Amino acid sequence: MKQLKRPAVAVLSAAVLGAAGLAVTAASAHAAQGSAVSMSAPSSPAAEPSATRGYGLDFAYDAFVYPTPSTRGRPVGILHAGIQYIYCWTTGESITDKGHTSDAWLYVSSGDLSGWVSRVYLAPDSYGTPLEHC
Numbered sequence: 001m002k003q004l005k006r007p008a009v010a011v012l013s014a015a016v017l018g019a020a021g022l023a024v025t026a027a028s029a030h031a032a033q034g035s036a037v038s039m040s041a042p043s044s045p046a047a048e049p050s051a052t053r054g055y056g057l058d059f060a061y062d063a064f065v066y067p068t069p070s071t072r073g074r075p076v077g078i079l080h081a082g083i084q085y086i087y088c089w090t091t092g093e094s095i096t097d098k099g100h101t102s103d104a105w106l107y108v109s110s111g112d113l114s115g116w117v118s119r120v121y122l123a124p125d126s127y128g129t130p131l132e133h134c
Helices: 006-019
Strands: 055-059 063-065 077-079 082-097 100-110 113-118
Touching (some): 063 113, 077 113
Antiparallel strands (some): 082 100
Protein backbone atom coordinates (compact mmCIF):
# COMPACT_ATOMS: atom_id res chain seq x y z
CA MET A 1 0.00 0.00 0.00
CA LYS A 2 1.40 3.40 -0.98
CA GLN A 3 1.66 6.21 1.56
CA LEU A 4 1.79 9.97 1.22
CA LYS A 5 4.81 11.27 3.10
CA ARG A 6 4.02 14.32 5.23
CA PRO A 7 7.21 16.27 4.39
CA ALA A 8 6.86 15.63 0.65
CA VAL A 9 3.24 16.77 0.60
CA ALA A 10 4.02 19.85 2.69
CA VAL A 11 6.87 20.83 0.36
CA LEU A 12 4.73 20.21 -2.74
CA SER A 13 1.84 22.22 -1.28
CA ALA A 14 4.09 25.13 -0.33
CA ALA A 15 5.79 25.12 -3.75
CA VAL A 16 2.55 25.05 -5.75
CA LEU A 17 0.79 27.60 -3.59
CA GLY A 18 3.91 29.76 -3.45
CA ALA A 19 4.02 29.78 -7.26
CA ALA A 20 0.42 30.99 -7.22
CA GLY A 21 1.34 33.80 -4.84
CA LEU A 22 -0.34 32.19 -1.84
CA ALA A 23 1.14 31.24 1.52
CA VAL A 24 0.13 28.19 3.52
CA THR A 25 0.66 27.67 7.21
CA ALA A 26 -1.26 25.44 9.56
CA ALA A 27 -2.79 28.56 11.11
CA SER A 28 -3.80 30.24 7.83
CA ALA A 29 -5.50 27.11 6.51
CA HIS A 30 -7.90 27.02 9.45
CA ALA A 31 -11.41 28.47 9.34
CA ALA A 32 -14.57 28.18 11.38
CA GLN A 33 -16.52 24.92 11.30
CA GLY A 34 -19.81 24.94 9.44
CA SER A 35 -19.01 26.92 6.29
CA ALA A 36 -17.00 24.04 4.92
CA VAL A 37 -17.80 22.09 1.88
CA SER A 38 -20.93 23.34 0.20
CA MET A 39 -23.40 20.53 -0.26
CA SER A 40 -25.59 22.28 -2.83
CA ALA A 41 -26.21 20.65 -6.17
CA PRO A 42 -24.35 17.38 -5.65
CA SER A 43 -23.38 15.54 -8.80
CA SER A 44 -22.31 12.00 -9.48
CA PRO A 45 -18.80 11.25 -8.17
CA ALA A 46 -15.95 11.90 -10.57
CA ALA A 47 -13.55 9.00 -11.04
CA GLU A 48 -10.41 11.14 -11.46
CA PRO A 49 -10.80 14.91 -11.24
CA SER A 50 -8.37 17.25 -12.89
CA ALA A 51 -5.49 18.01 -10.52
CA THR A 52 -4.99 21.64 -11.49
CA ARG A 53 -5.62 23.44 -8.21
CA GLY A 54 -5.44 22.30 -4.62
CA TYR A 55 -5.58 23.26 -0.96
CA GLY A 56 -3.48 22.36 2.07
CA LEU A 57 -5.87 20.96 4.68
CA ASP A 58 -5.13 19.62 8.15
CA PHE A 59 -6.11 16.00 8.80
CA ALA A 60 -6.53 14.98 12.44
CA TYR A 61 -6.11 11.24 11.76
CA ASP A 62 -4.44 8.84 9.37
CA ALA A 63 -7.02 7.62 6.83
CA PHE A 64 -7.31 5.09 4.04
CA VAL A 65 -7.39 6.43 0.48
CA TYR A 66 -9.98 4.73 -1.77
CA PRO A 67 -10.29 4.60 -5.58
CA THR A 68 -13.90 5.89 -5.36
CA PRO A 69 -15.76 7.97 -2.74
CA SER A 70 -16.77 4.83 -0.88
CA THR A 71 -15.26 2.25 1.48
CA ARG A 72 -16.61 -0.59 -0.70
CA GLY A 73 -13.38 -0.84 -2.70
CA ARG A 74 -9.94 -1.89 -1.52
CA PRO A 75 -7.84 1.03 -0.16
CA VAL A 76 -5.07 2.21 -2.47
CA GLY A 77 -2.96 3.81 0.26
CA ILE A 78 -2.84 5.74 3.51
CA LEU A 79 -3.11 9.50 4.01
CA HIS A 80 -1.20 10.54 7.13
CA ALA A 81 -2.43 13.05 9.70
CA GLY A 82 -1.17 16.59 9.16
CA ILE A 83 -1.37 19.07 6.29
CA GLN A 84 -2.25 17.28 3.04
CA TYR A 85 -2.94 18.57 -0.47
CA ILE A 86 -6.61 18.26 -1.54
CA TYR A 87 -7.96 19.16 -5.01
CA CYS A 88 -11.75 19.04 -4.73
CA TRP A 89 -14.72 17.30 -3.08
CA THR A 90 -17.76 15.26 -4.04
CA THR A 91 -20.49 13.33 -2.28
CA GLY A 92 -20.41 9.58 -1.80
CA GLU A 93 -20.97 6.97 0.88
CA SER A 94 -21.86 8.44 4.26
CA ILE A 95 -19.19 7.62 6.84
CA THR A 96 -19.38 7.81 10.64
CA ASP A 97 -16.05 7.65 12.48
CA LYS A 98 -14.19 9.56 15.21
CA GLY A 99 -17.49 11.14 16.33
CA HIS A 100 -18.28 12.69 12.93
CA THR A 101 -20.61 11.75 10.07
CA SER A 102 -20.22 13.01 6.50
CA ASP A 103 -20.97 11.99 2.93
CA ALA A 104 -18.34 14.43 1.59
CA TRP A 105 -15.17 12.92 0.09
CA LEU A 106 -11.95 14.79 -0.70
CA TYR A 107 -9.72 14.02 -3.70
CA VAL A 108 -5.99 13.72 -3.02
CA SER A 109 -3.18 13.10 -5.51
CA SER A 110 0.53 12.91 -4.78
CA GLY A 111 3.09 11.06 -6.86
CA ASP A 112 1.56 7.76 -7.89
CA LEU A 113 -1.12 7.77 -5.14
CA SER A 114 -4.50 9.26 -6.02
CA GLY A 115 -7.91 8.72 -4.56
CA TRP A 116 -10.64 9.71 -2.13
CA VAL A 117 -10.58 10.33 1.64
CA SER A 118 -13.66 10.87 3.81
CA ARG A 119 -14.10 14.35 5.25
CA VAL A 120 -14.60 12.89 8.76
CA TYR A 121 -10.81 12.67 9.16
CA LEU A 122 -10.25 16.44 8.71
CA ALA A 123 -9.20 18.43 11.75
CA PRO A 124 -12.21 20.55 12.83
CA ASP A 125 -10.37 23.79 12.12
CA SER A 126 -10.08 22.82 8.42
CA TYR A 127 -13.85 22.34 7.94
CA GLY A 128 -14.40 25.92 6.82
CA THR A 129 -11.89 25.86 3.96
CA PRO A 130 -13.78 26.41 0.68
CA LEU A 131 -13.14 23.67 -1.87
CA GLU A 132 -14.20 23.28 -5.48
CA HIS A 133 -16.70 20.57 -6.35
CA CYS A 134 -15.15 17.86 -8.54
